[in-house]
Amino acid sequence: MIEKQKIRPDALKKLLEIANDPYGCLADLRKKKRIIGSTLADVPEELIHAAGLHPFLILGTNDPIRHSTAMLPDNSCSLARSNLELVVGYQGAFFDGFVLSQVCDTTQHLCDIWKRKFPDHYFENFLAPRQVARPSARDWYAQECRRLRAALENYTGRKISDEDLRQSFGLYNENRSLLRRLYDIKRDVPALMTNREFFDAVKATFFMDKQEHSRLIQEVLHWADQEKHHVTEQDGYFKAIMVGIVVEPPHLYDMLDEVKGGIVGDNLCTASRYIYHDVEVEGDPAEALADRHLRKPYFTPINEDVRRIYTDLVSLYRERKAEAIFYVHIKYCESQDYDLPDIKAQMRAEGIPFLELETEYQTTHLAQMKTRLQAFCESVIRKGLS
Template sequence: MNREWLDQFEAISRDAAGAVARWKEKSGGKAVGWMLTDVPEELILAAGALPVAVLAEGVTLGVADKHFQGFACSYSRSVLELLASRRLSYLDGIVVPYICDTTRALDLVVKHHRFLPFTECLRIPKSTLGAGALSYYRQELLRLAASLAGLTGTYPDQARLREAIQLLNRVRDRLERIRRLLRDRPGLLSASEYFAALRASLALPKEEALELLERFLAEAEKRVPVPAAGPVVILAGKVAEPPALLEVIESAGLQVKEDLLVLGGRYVTGGVDAKLDPLEALARRQLQQWPMVGVWDHRPRRADFLLERIAAVGARGVIFLIQKFCEPWEIDYPGMKEALDQAGIPSLRLETEYQMGSLEPLRTRVEAFAEMLA
């Protein structure tokens, strides 16, 4: 692990406000935050605004509990805390994707209190099947495009969307190359660096993110690999939070060769087809992305997909990172575990929270899992 890069990435992802202020000074534009996950940043960019992922790391909860139940996931409560305490006032608006009941409720709370001048939701399709899903989502993107134009005064037309798609595709391509280094050249970089690079790229204007990722790639590709011999594991779930958890996993001797996390491989892989009509291309990407909890698909795709990736990278086990009170992933987990048990693949479920005081109890469990796999 290269501490220098890790520190640099972490400092960037902690200072999204600084990056927004610098960008606003130069451009005079507006910044629009987006909650994880599946918000097409291309639309925000093409509307002339700066898309900023609200990562909500390291937030101490206080006022959020006045507005939201304590048994909501810590990501939603952390975002609410930032909004209610006006620590996101550097943003001009926020887009809340409906990926679960919690985000639906959060959207209503945020709109009711007008924490930011602009709050918009994104009703992502709950089914990937049938022609209706594509035309529905295209209409929903049109609605969001018009709403964003109302904020910025710039309509995300085809030309602007094509430009934004190309830029985002290039950023995703560099992230995917980093992800492939982790998988194909063991010992060259750590999972902590890969995830930190991803988080930093989400907090920066896309041109700056591209430049940063290219510098990192150029340096990482020249490294001499550190011999890696520990059991290979795959990470599954939504996010790797808190980031220090990755160090816990790697320092137990486990090699993270692949992740199927939503804020990970699912975000990074698969660009938008730049040859299609831009809105249709964005809609198609959404429908063709890796299967996600809460999206209806009559085939048992998530378990099949996980088993296929386990075989592809020669993983000995799977670590599920599931946020406490995250209903969709908690409901999904037993079925995934059953599929793994039937295939004889050991798995470990870690319940995480953004506000975890100590990682020591999890460290003990991760070390025991590593011993079992060795």
């Protein structure tokens, strides 16, 4: 039985391979479509897809920073620094253009530098409203979508019809719904697949052709549906909530896997904040995209009510019957720096076991963090290491 549980379908192996080496695995993509890189968060990739281009989310590099130190101060977050490093030092030739989101002061400066570094590439900023409770927010976002749509049409020399957009919405909604189904199974049967496997399978969607990603996820779902009835080893897992923007380096998932922490909920930009929010296919496409933006839960620089930085977490924790919250704090992320004292105070007040993990993309010495995580699990959750 145990041997059987170790067998993974080829589709899952392929997804993990792509998640961990998208530039190597997807080199052929460039022969088929022009590649448009975007950055977190909330660039409406459906618009880029409907324009006949390939949207590709730039998610930084864990490789050493060599070039971007000369362009961004050392106390800017490693997500911004490693994104810039990736395109300037490693993978610039992969992209034909960029649509970059401005969500904080760092990304604002980053966009200016980026544009100057790539004068021969297509370039657009995308300015999502950050205070989404304002009456003007919906209109603003819809206008930004219309502006981006016109800019993409200008770049490709081809009109994007409403029908093109609806097809893209349908394709992306279907992909998200498949990922939601897989998350449900993973939640119910934590021993079926590791945290790392599930979140890597999700991560691959940000890089791949959507249809191909959905096809592979369908195969994984087929396997998971069959296999879940044979997985008997469920004991010893505790339910964890993962909070933050991204989980980097991804070895943090491995650490949680080692102590049998099964992630049952998250608010990551690279997971739930993406997969739980569809676009209405009918109606005005720009307004449908704006409505999706307003429905999303808080993300540190974008929220409707500052109290939601902790009330959303408490609700998620209770709703999923979790036993601990792990907060991935990207060092020098100003927005997270502001949120953390309030979040910690609220978690203390609610008696919720909470562990902050401060990391950088280039953090390679993870032994100390591993020890802290194991100690937390042993002493606070009284589970973990067997």
